[in-house]
Amino acid sequence: xxxDPRDFSDLTRKATELMAVTADVPTVLRGRLGExxxxxxxxxxxxxxxxxxxxxxRSFDASAEPAITDTFxxx
Amino acid sequence: xxxxxxxxxxxxxxxxxxxxxxxxxEHRLTELANAAASGIENTLREVRSSAAGxxxxxxxxxxxHGALQTGAQPPATAPAIDAASxxxxxxxxxxxxxxxxxxxxxxxxLLAQARTSGGIxxxxxxxxxxxxxxxxxxxxxxxxxxxxxxxxxxxEIADETRQVVTx
Numbered sequence: 418x419x420x421d422p423r424d425f426s427d428l429t430r431k432a433t434e435l436m437a438v439t440a441d442v443p444t445v446l447r448g449r450l451g452e453x454x455x456x457x458x459x460x461x462x463x464x465x466x467x468x469x470x471x472x473x474x475r476s477f478d479a480s481a482e483p484a485i486t487d488t489f490x491x492x
Numbered sequence: 493x494x495x496x497x498x499x500x501x502x503x504x505x506x507x508x509x510x511x512x513x514x515x516x517x518e519h520r521l522t523e524l525a526n527a528a529a530s531g532i533e534n535t536l537r538e539v540r541s542s543a544a545g546x547x548x549x550x551x552x553x554x555x556x557h558g559a560l561q562t563g564a565q566p567p568a569t570a571p572a573i574d575a576a577s578x579x580x581x582x583x584x585x586x587x588x589x590x591x592x593x594x595x596x597x598x599x600x601x602l603l604a605q606a607r608t609s610g611g612i613x614x615x616x617x618x619x620x621x622x623x624x625x626x627x628x629x630x631x632x633x634x635x636x637x638x639x640x641x642x643x644x645x646x647x648e649i650a651d652e653t654r655q656v657v658t659x
Contacts, residue, residue, distance in 0.1 A: 428510055435503045438496060439532065445493065446539075456538050463531035467504070470524040474511075477521055 429478040432471045439467050494543065495615075497536040498622055504529035505629050517637045533626075594624045 443460035450456055508525035515522055589596055601620050606612045639646050 424510075424514065428507060431503065432507055435500055435507065435528075438503070439500050442493070442497065442535065456535070456542060459535045459538050463528075463535040466524070466531035467528045470521075470528040473521055473524050 425474070425478045429471075429474050432474050436467050436471045439464055494536065494539055494619075497532060497539060498619065501529065501532045501536055501626065502622060504532050505626055509629055509633065512633060512636075517633065517640070594628060598624050 443457060443464050446454070446460045447457040504525065508522065508529050511519075511525050512522040587595070598620060602612060602617060605616055605620070609616075639649065643649075
């Protein structure tokens with residue numbers, strides 16, 4: 418699979434911006450609606466999924482060798 | 493808050509499409525990107541529905557207050573426009589677009605919302621357009637996944653691709 422590693426630096430930067438934009442959402446919702454409100458919990462899950470994505474993307478981008486795992490790794 | 497989440501959803505969807513086009517739709521990074529976009533989408537939907545509930549009850553109280561003061565009845569809600577209405581049909585026909593084109597659906601929704609809320613705002617128009625864009629990106633991802641999994645079902649696309657490659 419061919420790709421330019423520089424593309425992923427740009428994608429990582431954009432993903433980091435995305436995480437920064439969403440970072441405050443759970444705190445704001447919790448402050449307005451309370452700790453146990455369903456919306457606050459949904460926002461926590463959202464932020465966790467964004468963080469997991471950004472963490473994985475950073476690891477992928479940081480690896481010097483673009484060792485793409487095969488799409489059949491689950492087989 | 494809604495604007496922040498709406499922009500975040502747009503960014504996340506574009507990231508998912510970009511990563512999916514580079515690594516494939518079944519790669520773990522693509523799945524994580526899709527999960528992040530879905531998480532934002534869910535939160536946005538819940539925040540919107542929560543905000544809409546608040547606005548509806550506030551508007552209801554205002555209408556009731558006005559009715560009590562003037563002795564008039566609250567304004568009736570205008571009927572929603574369906575896809576077969578003359579306005580939408582004439583729009584689609586007038587522009588030469590297919591009735592299922594996203595622009596027809598967008599105009600349809602915008603007019604329906606204008607009737608029910610009594611006006612069109614930039615924010616509502618932006619939100620509806622963003623929804624159309626996200627739906628398009630989701631459909632695009634699904635179509636590409638189907639094409640990759642079952643290329644034999646799309647012989648005309650395969651033929652076009654072959655012709656481009658030979659040129």
